[in-house]
Amino acid sequence: MFEISARARELLGRLQAFINEQVLPLEADWSAQRLDAQRRWLPFEPIEALQQRARAQGLWNLFLPDTRYGAGLSQLEYAPLAEAMGRSLLAPQVFNCAAPDSGIVELLSLYGSDAQRERWLRPLLAAEMRSALAVSEPGVGSSDPANLVASLAKRPEGYTLHGRKAWVAGGADPRCQILLVLGLSHPEATLSKRYSLALVPRESHGLKLLRNTSLLGFEEAPGGYAEIEFDQVWVPEDAILLGPGRGLEALQACAGSGRLHQGLMLLGLAQRAFDAMLLRARERVVFGKPLGQQALVQVTLARCHAELEQARLQCLNAAATLDRRGSRLARQQIALVKSLLPELSARIIDQAIQLHGASGLGADHFLAQAYAHARGQRIADGPEELHWLALGRMLVEGDRKTGGA
């Protein structure tokens, strides 16, 4: 039904071999470093060498459909590659396809001026630096953009940025050199034209890292979830992306493919949890027989398998629609992926933890970190309720406005 091209199949084979042979064996060291108080805020050294090898083999920036910057794959071609990378929380970084950089790279490639591309896009494409997106704010309901108050006040030759941002993924990483910050620049305008996106170097005067928030106890070092203060930070006019008052428009324009890619990666993570669950069911003996011989376990496995198959088809359908009809007309399919995948993957990983008994909860098992990650995605990039609401609204409004089937 969803045929992938010979090129994508060839890339997938090489990508899977790379992940199995070179990435998965490093995961235990990576996790250990992230739990080590002395070393957790340092970049994981082996990543650089892996990135060089991945780049040399053409397994690089695979998510970018624009051949000037990336592999030039269609969404349908990229879909199985994203799922394969998603099996490991480490892998997307190795192939330079990890959020938040992937979203910021996409924004810069679409809307960056020549100067912005030269200064920020080029090194991000080469993984010479990392980036972060600062939208949410402490103390206000950030699901609703109308609540955001960090200001970008107009001055004669630029703006001053003032306020606090929270949950900035990757904001604490020593490699992070650029933040894309949403600021209130046109308070009197209608909501869609009220905010601008500013490119703010991490070293800017007045920018201060206040603290890191952990995610269900995992600090996600060295990236962290940073709370950052901007105290009258100077932003020159040419550091505004796309144009003044067009911040929400820019974020919205990239949401389609970004949400699909995150959904596919969650699918990969949940599939890995399922595979681990299946192995456990075959090998672990309780009450005189393998777990998998218990009827209750068989039904659980069958249901999880069915849900993963359905989710995969939904993702592929969204990818094909995005290719065929563009992001505006694929909004229903993308909203479905974004609403469904975080909850589904968190639930399947939770089930895999259950079947692993206490060992599934241990901080050194991939399942515990995978669960924290998937659970976080039910809230990151807007809580899932908002995406269900958006989908419901599109269904009620019908074909004409949304392009729905």
Ligand SMILES: Cc1cc2nc3c(=O)[nH]c(=O)nc-3n(C[C@H](O)[C@H](O)[C@H](O)COP(=O)(O)OP(=O)(O)OC[C@H]3O[C@@H](n4cnc5c(N)ncnc54)[C@H](O)[C@@H]3O)c2cc1C
């Ligand atoms: C893992 C993770 C990574 C993140 N990364 C980033 C990042 O890189 N940059 C960044 O700026 N932010 C980031 N965030 C923050 C995230 O975008 C916000 O947490 C999210 O938008 C929700 O805002 P809030 O936490 O203020 O919740 P609130 O707005 O206070 O909402 C609380 C809850 O209310 C419910 N709710 C909200 N609206 C409705 C509604 N209309 N109907 C029914 N229920 C509703 C939902 O259950 C929601 O979870 C991240 C968050 C997480 C968990």
